Amino acid sequence: MTKTLRRARRMVAAEQIALARLLPIRPRTVLYESFAGNGALCNPEAIFRRLLADPEFADLEHVWALSDSDAADALRREFAGRRDVRIVARGSAAYWKAVSTAGYLINNATFPPSFGKRPGQVYLNTWHGTPLKLMGFDMPGGARESANTLRNLLSADYLLAANPFMTEVMYEDAYQLRNIYPGSIIEEGYPRIDRQRLSDADRNSVRRTLTDQLGVELGDRRIVLFAPTWRGASFQSPDADLAHLADQAAELQHGLGDDVVVLVKTHQVVHSLAQGVPSLRRLLVPNTIPANVLLGVADALVTDYSSIFFDYLATGRPVGFLVSDASSYALERGTYLPLDELPGPVATDAAALAAALRDLMAPDAPRHARYDDWADRFVPYEDGEAGARVIDVVFRGRVRDRRIRTARREGKPRLLFYIGGIRMNGITTSAVNLLNSLDREKYDVTALMAFPKGETTRRNQARLDPGIRQIFRIGGMNGLKGRQLLRRLADVSTDPLRAHRRFGHRTLWRDEWTRVFGTARFDWVADFSGYSPFWAHLMLHSPRAVRAIWLHNEMAADRERTVAGKQPFRRSLGRVFAMYRAYDQLVSVSPSLTELNRTELAGYAPAERFRTLRNLPDRVEATVDAEPEVPRTEADDAWRQALEIDGVQRFITVGRLSTEKNHARLIRAFSRVHAERSATQLFIVGGGPLAADLERQVRAAGLTGAVFLTGPQPQPGRIMDRTDCFVLSSDYEGQPMVLIEAAQRGMPIVSTAFGSARGALPGDDMHVVDRDDDALAEGMLAFLEGRVAPAALDVERYTAEVLAQFDELVPRPE
Structure with a gap:
């Protein structure tokens, strides 16, 4: 099947789902699904037969979602002539109509990613057995493999457990439902038994x-x-x-x-x-x-x-x-x-x-x-009546004298961080470092992210501590295509917060929150990325919680950033700024940056909402050990071989090749330095839209063999460890993670005086120069002359101070 055809089918399915969700709920209809439609099987089949045999439920309509034709034929033969038993093909328009309108949903596995439970529906997930093999987050690669399963479990009103082991080991721990799942766990045995x-x-x-x-x-x-x-x-x-x-x-x-x-x-x-x-x-x-x-x-x-x-x-x-x-x-x-x-x-x-x-x-x-x-x-509990007891709870609402549990609640604040697309950048690094540093005895921590598909994003996702719950947004927002188009147009052309009230878009956002998180509850939610209008908007639709958004940079300047003659962030950041007033905390990553953002964004939020939380370091030892060596290729042999040359002093910078970093200034400044001190090299580590322009600049300046653009590297610290001085040539920044990493390594640092440069490190122990070519060149020469002292960072003390700042952001549970 071609990519175009798959996309077309997804679009058709999305429209079918959207139309189905406009229909009223049919409270006396029960939709059953087992093993993605492989048959009328397992606990759903046992409950189905119990309900059919009970005269009290003679008014129910029973709909089976099946994908196996043999199973469908057998069920049709068995119930031929009965109008209260229907079959729909899983994935068809009739399937989505049934899933979207049935009053009761019973599944022993998972509904597809597009499924989102509607108000008025009752969802019982029975699962399909007590586990011997590792499940959920406990198994290798479990966070990714469990993405849709966790979403389904969080959506369910009831979960079925055959025994306490299943409740505690699988639901609460393996799928990490403790603290955030408010539904009921029915521990009454298995109807299928x-x-x-x-x-x-x-x-x-x-x-x-x-x-x-x-x-x-x-x-x-x-x-x-x-x-x-x-x-x-x-x-x-x-x-x-x-x-x-x-x-x-x-x-x-x-x-x-x-x-x-x-x-x-x-x-x-x-x-x-x-x-x-x-x-x-x-x-x-x-x-x-x-x-x-x-x-x-x-x-x-x-x-x-x-x-x-x-x-x-x-x-x-x-x-x-x-x-x-x-x-x-x-x-x-x-x-x-x-x-x-x-x-x-x-x-x-x-x-x-x-x-x-x-x-x-x-x-x-x-x-x-x-x-x-x-x-x-x-x-x-297997006395032959488990199915009757489950029906008592789910269909009759009889909970007295029944074994019903709620997921373990430990009294910790429940934190949710949206950490972005987890590409190789400073936001990802700072997010991973912060989350990994949080005390899981004190906080229940959830990381929300886009589903990692490439090698780099999977590697970054794997850097998160296993004790951090991971939720991925899979699938897309439900709603008619025309309505989605109107939402996008309104969000672009008007104030996005007013638009969703004026045009009825609030329902789309609330449905999307429910589709992703089900019934999960959090006390504090943060858009740690801070650049996407979609995610900034979605995080505002969490049920009652303190809401924070991160300001990683001098945001007003970032909005005006020009790349290849265009301003890619002007519209999108403008929409994000318009949502600041709905956030309780606007968190900048250094004290000086907080003051800049408080002043420059005063029209978007009250001054008292601007807060500070510095970025946290990772342990250098852990960073070095955690990543494999970068594979050698013909394309990067030149810079690798350059690192082997003796008697050379090496400058390095690490960061995205984009306009705010002003690598062109750094190359010009280094050209002057190299003219005076030929035994010098410059390594520029990172990727970005200006890579080709910078390569041309290096060749035009005659610096081939002295300036090396390495491209993005999964472990830039390995290169930093073999260089002598870190240089930053930015026009504006937040608190660059690379400065913390350089200070951890005890490297001398030369930096331009971007708005938040002073105070970017706790001790201000870096050599700050004006933002021009000559001043930067003078700073680099000062290092060569021994006039720039190595930076230092007391990691333990610094980390403790930052975590104390974080504690002030988080509300204490009631």
């Missing part, structure tokens, strides 16, 4: 279905269900070594003997792939038979790391664990509980496991030593 209690007639019926659909004569043979989990780093792109799976099934069958038949139940995400493997065809259980019904007929279970075995503990029958990849799985994913403590035999070899399981299946054989303890811990 009710389905395992089969009558003899039902059991025989399922066995006949298996015989008919697989063509395998079961007779009196016992069934061992082999149900491994999926492999891979991403739920969306699972690994599927199905040939190995077929070999394992054959070895189990051989070891268990002819009086047993081994059937295979694959995970939903690989089922369609498994159907295409000939050696699995007569073993693969149809997806139309619910997993827990299969567990009800199975005489034993073999799995690996799948949550399915927790459900099976309620039967009291044997479980075996085949973990041939235990070592690699521990490194790639990991488990919450040690494999050698599982409630059944554990083996890396199918033949060995079959022998151990055969003994446990013998008549009158005792249960495994740990079995009953695990059953008491993980299936304590």
